[in-house]
Amino acid sequence: MGTYITRRLLGMIPMLFFITVAVFLMMHAAPGNAFNSIMNPAIKDPQALIASLEAQNFLNKPLWWQYFHWIGLFVTGNWGFSFAQHAPVIDLVGPAIQNTLILSVMAEIITLAIGIPLGVLQSRKPYSGFDYTTSVVSFILFSVPYFIFAILLIYLFAIHLRIFPAQGAVGTGPNAGSLLDHIYHALLPALSISLVSLAFYSRNTRGSMLEVSRKDYVRTAYAKGLMEGKVFSKHVLRNALIPLITFFGLDIGNLVGGAVILEGLFSYQGMGLLTISAVNNRDYNVIMATTIIFAVAVLLGNLLADILYAVVDPRIRYN
Amino acid sequence: MKRIGKGSMATIALAASLTMLVAGCGSGGGSTNSSNGTGSNSSNNTSTTTTGQPVDGGTLTMAQGTKFNDELIPDMDASLYTANVVGYAFDPLMNIDKNLNFVSDLAQTWTWSSDKKTVTITLANANWSDGQPVTSDDVLFTMNYLASKAYNTTLQGQYGYLVGPVVGSTRIGNGKATSFASTGGFKKISAKQFSITFKTVDAAVLWSDISSIQPIPEHVLKNIPISSWNTASYDKQPTVVDGPYTFKQVNGQDSVEYTANPNYFQGKPHITNLVIKTVSPDVVPGLLANGSVQYVLSGLKPTDVAKLKQIPGIVVKTPPENGFSYLGIKDYLPEFKNYKVRQALEYGLNRQAMVDGILKGLGTPISGPLPPVSWAAATTADGMNPYNYNPTKAGQLLDQAGWKMGSNGFRIDPSTGKEANLTLSYSSGDPTVQAEAVAIQSDLAKIGIKVTLNSPMDFNTLASKVESNDKSIQMWLMGWSLSIDPDPRGLWMSTDAFNFERWKNKTSDQMINATWDAAAFNKADRKAALIKWQLYVNQRMPLIFLWAPDNVFAYSSKLNIPNKDFSSQGPLNIQDWWLTQ
Numbered sequence: 001m002g003t004y005i006t007r008r009l010l011g012m013i014p015m016l017f018f019i020t021v022a023v024f025l026m027m028h029a030a031p032g033n034a035f036n037s038i039m040n041p042a043i044k045d046p047q048a049l050i051a052s053l054e055a056q057n058f059l060n061k062p063l064w065w066q067y068f069h070w071i072g073l074f075v076t077g078n079w080g081f082s083f084a085q086h087a088p089v090i091d092l093v094g095p096a097i098q099n100t101l102i103l104s105v106m107a108e109i110i111t112l113a114i115g116i117p118l119g120v121l122q123s124r125k126p127y128s129g130f131d132y133t134t135s136v137v138s139f140i141l142f143s144v145p146y147f148i149f150a151i152l153l154i155y156l157f158a159i160h161l162r163i164f165p166a167q168g169a170v171g172t173g174p175n176a177g178s179l180l181d182h183i184y185h186a187l188l189p190a191l192s193i194s195l196v197s198l199a200f201y202s203r204n205t206r207g208s209m210l211e212v213s214r215k216d217y218v219r220t221a222y223a224k225g226l227m228e229g230k231v232f233s234k235h236v237l238r239n240a241l242i243p244l245i246t247f248f249g250l251d252i253g254n255l256v257g258g259a260v261i262l263e264g265l266f267s268y269q270g271m272g273l274l275t276i277s278a279v280n281n282r283d284y285n286v287i288m289a290t291t292i293i294f295a296v297a298v299l300l301g302n303l304l305a306d307i308l309y310a311v312v313d314p315r316i317r318y319n
Numbered sequence: 320m321k322r323i324g325k326g327s328m329a330t331i332a333l334a335a336s337l338t339m340l341v342a343g344c345g346s347g348g349g350s351t352n353s354s355n356g357t358g359s360n361s362s363n364n365t366s367t368t369t370t371g372q373p374v375d376g377g378t379l380t381m382a383q384g385t386k387f388n389d390e391l392i393p394d395m396d397a398s399l400y401t402a403n404v405v406g407y408a409f410d411p412l413m414n415i416d417k418n419l420n421f422v423s424d425l426a427q428t429w430t431w432s433s434d435k436k437t438v439t440i441t442l443a444n445a446n447w448s449d450g451q452p453v454t455s456d457d458v459l460f461t462m463n464y465l466a467s468k469a470y471n472t473t474l475q476g477q478y479g480y481l482v483g484p485v486v487g488s489t490r491i492g493n494g495k496a497t498s499f500a501s502t503g504g505f506k507k508i509s510a511k512q513f514s515i516t517f518k519t520v521d522a523a524v525l526w527s528d529i530s531s532i533q534p535i536p537e538h539v540l541k542n543i544p545i546s547s548w549n550t551a552s553y554d555k556q557p558t559v560v561d562g563p564y565t566f567k568q569v570n571g572q573d574s575v576e577y578t579a580n581p582n583y584f585q586g587k588p589h590i591t592n593l594v595i596k597t598v599s600p601d602v603v604p605g606l607l608a609n610g611s612v613q614y615v616l617s618g619l620k621p622t623d624v625a626k627l628k629q630i631p632g633i634v635v636k637t638p639p640e641n642g643f644s645y646l647g648i649k650d651y652l653p654e655f656k657n658y659k660v661r662q663a664l665e666y667g668l669n670r671q672a673m674v675d676g677i678l679k680g681l682g683t684p685i686s687g688p689l690p691p692v693s694w695a696a697a698t699t700a701d702g703m704n705p706y707n708y709n710p711t712k713a714g715q716l717l718d719q720a721g722w723k724m725g726s727n728g729f730r731i732d733p734s735t736g737k738e739a740n741l742t743l744s745y746s747s748g749d750p751t752v753q754a755e756a757v758a759i760q761s762d763l764a765k766i767g768i769k770v771t772l773n774s775p776m777d778f779n780t781l782a783s784k785v786e787s788n789d790k791s792i793q794m795w796l797m798g799w800s801l802s803i804d805p806d807p808r809g810l811w812m813s814t815d816a817f818n819f820e821r822w823k824n825k826t827s828d829q830m831i832n833a834t835w836d837a838a839a840f841n842k843a844d845r846k847a848a849l850i851k852w853q854l855y856v857n858q859r860m861p862l863i864f865l866w867a868p869d870n871v872f873a874y875s876s877k878l879n880i881p882n883k884d885f886s887s888q889g890p891l892n893i894q895d896w897w898l899t900q
Contacts, residue, residue: 032783038397039782039817041809042527042802043480046816056472085388086396086475086549095571151601159605166606167598168573176570267599269386269572282779 001310004318005303012299016292023291024067027284033059034083034282057083070288080285084278089285092274097256097293099169100263100270102182104255106190107197115198116244119205120237126210134202142199150192150265157188164188167267189266193259197251204247208240215239241312249305253298371879377898378592379878380611384600384618386572392540392554393533394465394478403616404575404595405533407893408560412440412458413530417886419641419694419803421526425453425534425561429525432514435837438525439514445584447536449559453584455513459505460537462515463498466491469546481528486516522839526804534561563588563894573597589897607633613878613898616889619871621681621751632876637681637869638887639692642800644682646743646759646863647785649793650822653734654741659720661860665706667713667766668759674866677754681869687857688811690867692887695805695846697853704857713766722767730767740769744784745796747775752796755865759796770794785819795819798868803888805849807831811856822861830855 035053043049054060058069073080079089118138122131158166165185170176212218213236221231258272271290278286310316387404390396412426427443445453466488470476482488487502499505499515506514517524536559543551556569563585564577577593598606600618607615608630619627627635646664648655655661670684686706689696697703718724721733732739741763745756753775760770773791776784784792797819799810809815812831813823830852839845872889874880877899884892 031780036783036786037779038477040477040480041799041815041817043477043809044483049477049479052472053475056475081475081549083475085398086390087388088550091550154602155605159602159609162609162611166602166611167596168570170570170573172568172570172574172576172594172596176568176574265599265601267386267573267597267602269597273386280777280779 001318008303015299016295019295020071020288020292023288027287028063030282032282079289082283082286084281084283089289092286093289096269096271096274099268100256100258103186103190103268103270106186107193108251110190110194111198111201115201116205119202120209122206123209138199138202141195146192146196147261147265149195150189150262153188153192169268189262189268192262204244205240208243209236212236212240238312242309245305245308249301252301252304256297257294373589373897374900375589376591377900378594379590379613379898380594380596381614381616382596382598382603382606382612383616384598384603386597389555389569389572390549391557392548393535394476395474395549395554397477407564407577407593408557408562408566409533410562411531411533414891415803415886417883419886421530431840435520435840437514437516442511443584445561446582447559447561448565448580448582451538452510453534453561454510455507457534457537458513459500459507461532461534462505463491464545467545468492468494473546474549481532484517484521484524484528486518520837521835522845523804523806523835527802527806564593583894586894588894607873610875614874619873621679621871624679624681624871627873634874634876636872639683639690640868640870641690641692641803641888642798643685643690643867644798644865646865647795647797647819648862650820650861652793654732654739657720658859659716661863663713663716663766664863665860666709668762669708670865671708673755673758677751677758678868682866684866685864687853687864688807689805689853693805695849697850701850702854710766717766724767728767729769738769740771741794742771742773743794744773744781744792745775746778746781755796807834807852820862827852827855
């Protein structure tokens with residue numbers, strides 16, 4: 001297993017290299033750069049200012065030079081400065097990734113904690129009243145885009161009932177920025193995401209459970225005289241989780257990606273808003289940093305899923 | 320500075336920055352400009368505030384539709400939203416009044432030398448929040464910072480122009496000198512009095528440049544190298560300030576909390592606590608309605624107005640903006656060389672109908688380069704042609720210019736001998752800009768000019784193509800938000816970088832020069848020169864003026880803002896405001 005993981009991790013290096021090259025090229029292919037949009041008639045000689053800002057950031061050098069210059073600094077931990085916000089990229093990415101992680105981990109926990117048990121319960125008594133009711137609700141939740149929930153939740157809980165904050169990742173006052181404050185602010189956006197994805201997980205769990213429960217080895221387990229609860233928990237559930245692990249692996253990648261529309265609605269300063277504003281501002285250093293973080297998360301998520309396969313499925317061995 | 324682009328240019332409170340500008344139609348973060356506009360004056364639904372005696376205390380929560388950057392030393396960051404946050408803690412040398420005239424702030428009085436090259440400024444009796452006086456040395460320190468090589472290169476500062484006209488700015492900029500005191504640009508007369516000497520005689524320089532300087536405390540910052548200010552703790556939360564409010568807590572880019580500065584030289588503010596929050600423009604009306612926000616600094620759109628007016632306890636104001644939307648054309652192209660064609664385009668667009676339909680009436684059609692809200696704007700009484708919608712007249716002008724009507728109802732472009740087909744480019748992200756483009760296409764078809772709409776592009780792409788004179792751009796939609804001072808330079812000189820229409824005209828250049836020469840130090844003379852120039856522009860029509868949009872301001876009726884503090888560009892003098900308890 002150790003060799004397998006090492007091999008996979010090493011395999012990521014060329015992949016990341018190609019990703020950075022592709023992103024770098026696409027980014028520079030978009031017309032204009034961060035400084036072209038300086039449009040202040042009060043500046044006496046904007047062309048000179050733009051030229052000097054470009055030179056300061058090496059934008060006047062050949063592309064290959066810029067790429068190797070950037071990667072040389074990046075691997076040593078110097079992620080450069082944001083063109084649009086003037087702060088070190090790391091200072092921008094740090095708080096954004098923290099906010100996004102709090103939000104997406106909460107969403108993931110709510111999703112798994114409700115989605116999987118719900119699917120299991122439905123599969124225990126398929127086609128019962130409980131199954132039908134919860135299935136209909138799941139389908140409704142699943143077919144509504146999450147930003148609709150976001151607006152409904154803001155209206156209900158923030159504006160009407162005033163129980164939860166409508167905007168921001170942290171509040172004001174002495175407790176601003178504490179973990180509790182973060183969780184309080186992340187609850188509504190996390191719920192908006194979860195309502196959609198828990199429906200997805202419950203449907204998949206139910207389907208997978210039903211399929212596995214018809215397998216020969218399950219019949220064998222019953223034939224051995226095992227209690228029904230034990231059959232479900234040891235034989236059915238464990239096997240039914242295998243396809244879900246694929247989805248979970250993909251979710252890991254999305255944990256740090258952020259959700260642009262959702263973050264916009266909640267003014268939640270996470271990776272989604274940071275990335276979209278960097279793209280709109282042609283803020284190259286920030287775009288590269290967020291892309292790499294996202295790419296690493298996706299690759300690690302896939303690796304984690306592969307490892308989990310081996311954990312739940314004894315047939316899979318990576319040696 | 321203050322390219323508002325990306326953000327909403329719509330409503331910009333003037334917080335600090337008197338010099339804002341431009342650009343329209345952003346796509347990125349907020350709403351947009353060129354179309355945010357809006358119209359006629361005024362309109363409040365609730366009665367206007369200010370009754371009774373001011374009460375001290377309370378917390379005022381203000382909202383901005385676009386996040387600020389937590390770089391809070393004045394002029395470190397180029398975002399308008401950051402400038403709004405900085406402006407409540409740092410006073411500029413001069414402020415504006417309700418009618419957009421420059422008035423004393425930290426600079427109490429100023430007098431010009433007889434050769435008009437040197438201005439002597441006396442500072443008000445203001446102190447920093449730690450009790451130290453605001454001195455000439457602080458102003459010099461700030462000017463040196465703005466001119467320094469570190470500011471203009473390492474920190475990527477964009478406000479070097481504020482001190483650009485001062486003697487010695489170039490030498491400081493390239494590192495050959497470090498202080499205006501040694502270059503002859505600045506002379507300290509006493510702790511509270513100094514003089515600044517300019518390279519040339521320029522009647523606009525005090526308003527366009529010097530007035531916006533926000534002094535920073537030398538005694539706090541002098542030991543930190545300027546090149547590392549962007550990572551200094553003072554930049555994240557300035558501890559010593561001279562404005563009406565001091566920073567209590569900066570919560571990332573989410574919110575800023577302030578408390579009233581008891582030492583503020585214009586009097587301790589009535590409202591004890593101030594909070595500025597970043598909120599989504601989509602949620603703002605709801606937050607105003609439930610009282611969690613009392614004043615919206617930016618982010619409201621004309622389409623919100625009707626909705627906002629239905630909320631009880633909310634005051635909505637829509638004064639005209641100091642800016643305009645326009646249809647850009649490249650004047651040097653054969654199609655547009657003849658100014659009669661340009662006049663025909665202005666006559667041929669039903670701008671009032673567009674304002675009424677697209678902007679819900681929140682805007683005023685204009686036909687010249689200074690919006691009506693400027694003190695120097697020329698009026699019809701001065702001889703401005705309003706170019707009221709007149710397709711017949713437009714047709715006659717086109718006939719005179721040789722644009723003969725073809726058999727299929729579209730005109731022939733005399734420069735090519737083929738049916739004219741003009742292309743119009745615009746930015747994506749704002750549905751109103753799209754609506755404008757379609758309306759222009761249909762109006763021009765009525766006078767026989769075929770217009771093809773390019774597919775919309777993001778604002779940066781459009782801006783970069785317009786700026787670089789890309790061949791694919793023939794006509795485009797954009798807007799400018801203007802500085803308070805009506806100086807035409809920057810947009811209108813033949814050599815100006817933002818003269819996107821590439822209008823090269825010696826007569827206009829001479830007329831512009833007369834607006835800032837020695838004679839223009841007299842305000843009446845300057846106004847006369849500006850009017851003369853506007854009449855010329857009005858006749859030559861270098862670009863097709865559309866309208867001056869309205870700003871949209873909304874606030875709780877519990878927030879009392881004295882009428883004398885409500886300028887068309889937003890409320891001023893926060894220390895006078897108070898909250899009904």
